[in-house]
């Protein structure tokens with residue numbers, strides 16, 4: 274649905290050229306929610322804005338729904354852009370227009386008559402849950418409601434693609450969840466292709482089918498969200514994932530574990546293991562396997578279980594005691610079952 278080929282974006286900065294995008298190749302399939310994540314300055318806004326040529330890349334080709342946008346003239350581009358809606362971090366609503374008036378604006382610009390506009394805007398306001406607020410002004414509604422207006426406006430021209438430029442960054446966590454759920458609902462019900470950029474893995478976790486990680490203008494990793502979450506390959510991905518599943522144990526937990534790891538005078542060993550599991554692994558009785566099959570004593574010292582795309586995802590720190598050979602066999606068993614195992618400490 275969306276194809277970016279060899280995209281470079283160079284700005285003229287006060288201290289010389291800024292290479293914001295350095296050779297991006299990306300493909301987004303029809304009907305998917307594709308997330309782009311990166312730290313501030315990574316080039317996310319530049320990237321999402323090349324998809325509708327709000328930013329014309331210095332080099333490279335942009336194709337959306339089979340049309341090469343970078344080859345169109347101004348008129349062709351205007352028309353193609355109707356197929357691409359966009360929502361913004363700060364909503365970009367006109368304060369002098371009501372909720373209805375804001376959603377109606379792109380339709381007025383398209384030249385639709387009053388009856389046609391009413392017929393289009395009513396269902397859109399219902400879709401985003403704002404039917405009762407049509408006559409309010411932006412100053413009279415909450416941030417989450419403003420973003421709902423932004424989404425309805427973006428959908429007014431019946432686009433095939435929706436771009437979201439940090440749409441939830443100005444919202445509190447609960448409103449963020451509600452807006453993301455709405456985006457996901459729209460993606461499903463309207464079979465809309467969604468590209469969203471964010472600096473928060475929480476956002477990716479909740480809605481994106483696939484994700485690309487951007488660093489210094491380059492895609493350093495991409496893949497299915499669950500795959501990237503469970504087996505992050507690049508240090509930047511791991512660092513971004515720390516916000517969701519911290520890799521380091523909190524200091525007070527480590528201290529407690531050290532005391533537990535102190536030699537007890539027995540014959541066996543003890544290992545502090547960090548287990549990361551994703552997807553269906555979470556449904557298997559792996560911990561009872563360790564006890565039953567390998568005769569280990571287990572002590573869960575820390576953990577976090579979450580969901581990615583409705584599938585279990587999480588990490589556990591487990592203190593395992595038992596015979597050395599059995600400990601090693603148990604680690605092999607877990608790895609064979611697709612669980613990532615890291616031995617944090619050993620005694």
Ligand SMILES: Nc1ncnc2c1ncn2[C@@H]1O[C@H](COP(=O)(O)OP(=O)(O)OP(=O)(O)O)[C@@H](O)[C@H]1O
Nearest residue numbers: 284285286291293312313314315316317318319320
């Ligand atoms: N119009 C511009 N002129 C000059 N430099 C720019 C311009 N727009 C962006 N940049 C620079 O390009 C780089 C990428 O910026 P961009 O806004 O795309 O990143 P971002 O990942 O969206 O960051 P943020 O999350 O902080 O918005 C940054 O170094 C930024 O300073």
